[in-house]
Amino acid sequence: MVKMAVKLMRAVQYDSYGGGAAGLKHVEVPVPTPDKDEVLLKLEATSLNPLDLRFQNGVNRPFVTRKFPVIPGTDVAGEVVEVGSSVVTFKAGDKVVAILNLLIGGGLAEYAVAKESLTVPRPENVSAAEGACLPIAALTAHKALVDIAGIKLDGSGPRMNILVTAASGGVGHYAVQLAKLGNTHVTGTCGARNIEFVKSLGADEVLDYKTPEGATLKSPSGQKYDAVVHCSKDIPWSRFEPNLSDSGKVIDLTPGPSAICTYVFQKLTFSKKQLLPFILIPKGDKELNLLVRLVKEGKFKTVVDSKHPLSKAQDAWAKIIDGHATGKIIVEQ
Ligand SMILES: NC(=O)c1ccc[n+]([C@@H]2O[C@H](COP(=O)([O-])OP(=O)(O)OC[C@H]3O[C@@H](n4cnc5c(N)ncnc54)[C@H](OP(=O)(O)O)[C@@H]3O)[C@@H](O)[C@H]2O)c1
Numbered sequence: 001m002v003k004m005a006v007k008l009m010r011a012v013q014y015d016s017y018g019g020g021a022a023g024l025k026h027v028e029v030p031v032p033t034p035d036k037d038e039v040l041l042k043l044e045a046t047s048l049n050p051l052d053l054r055f056q057n058g059v060n061r062p063f064v065t066r067k068f069p070v071i072p073g074t075d076v077a078g079e080v081v082e083v084g085s086s087v088v089t090f091k092a093g094d095k096v097v098a099i100l101n102l103l104i105g106g107g108l109a110e111y112a113v114a115k116e117s118l119t120v121p122r123p124e125n126v127s128a129a130e131g132a133c134l135p136i137a138a139l140t141a142h143k144a145l146v147d148i149a150g151i152k153l154d155g156s157g158p159r160m161n162i163l164v165t166a167a168s169g170g171v172g173h174y175a176v177q178l179a180k181l182g183n184t185h186v187t188g189t190c191g192a193r194n195i196e197f198v199k200s201l202g203a204d205e206v207l208d209y210k211t212p213e214g215a216t217l218k219s220p221s222g223q224k225y226d227a228v229v230h231c232s233k234d235i236p237w238s239r240f241e242p243n244l245s246d247s248g249k250v251i252d253l254t255p256g257p258s259a260i261c262t263y264v265f266q267k268l269t270f271s272k273k274q275l276l277p278f279i280l281i282p283k284g285d286k287e288l289n290l291l292v293r294l295v296k297e298g299k300f301k302t303v304v305d306s307k308h309p310l311s312k313a314q315d316a317w318a319k320i321i322d323g324h325a326t327g328k329i330i331v332e333q
Pocket of ligand 1: 049050051136137140165166167168169170171172189190191192194209231232233252253254278279280281320323324325326327
């Protein structure tokens, strides 16, 4: 029998829950084959998210099992090298940005397969790193501000006061910029070293979360927030509540058990002020296309905290664990 040669690629994977950066192993595995509705990408850049770490720590375990080994990473940019039989939008040679299946991943590798429906073209003036940073972080900021808070990115909506917590992080730095495209007054929270950075993104006011005044979340100019994009953790409802407008909403990106209880209680009591637990479910390419276009037009930018080669993916992972990124963390293939 003649054996076909299998093309191998470099990848980084873990084979059990937990283990942190040391749990990542460098391996050689077969290049994946695209299904009929998928494209095979030669990856140029992958951005990491705290979600990648939460998956390694087993956040999915109560709901779904994952097959090990796992190649983590979902937010990628690269070049199409092969297309499935039903793919119509892309051809080999196209530069793209894509979000990979959240439960399967595949981004810390030289090649990955992506659904055509979650892949968008990347214009020449948007770098691979800029593109790869967008999917989870910028889609989350967009969904929270546009779909839930109701701001209009063309500035046509009613004036709104927005608070972004952890405004210096991956989601937060996008949320400040997107909010400022609308008709808004934006307050951001961050550490002292990032105050000028968050102002440079367009925030009207900045609170240092490590000071007693900053910790109250009170706007220095007395604004009451119509919406909060809550990207940090462990702030009780009682601290948000006095700072909200009559029907102010807190969109909580990392809701714990007490946030869920608050949400249920507010539903039962028809509260106008609301805490809304949030989970991103990427559905189609429309919003990702819009975000890439905003970068292309210079209306919206990605700030990169640090870039790491695939051979040093553990360093990037350690930075995600550290939780002190300013902007996004990138692995380059
Ligand atoms: N539910 C969803 O679908 C969804 C989607 C995306 C993200 N998320 C979650 O949203 C959170 C933010 O994600 P990310 O990618 O933006 O994280 P990130 O980039 O790792 O955030 C790091 C930044 O947060 C700042 N920070 C940490 N604690 C803070 C606090 N108490 N107040 C103000 N700033 C603080 C840090 O500043 P210092 O260095 O100064 O401390 C750092 O600049 C994560 O927990 C992530 O899991 C959820």
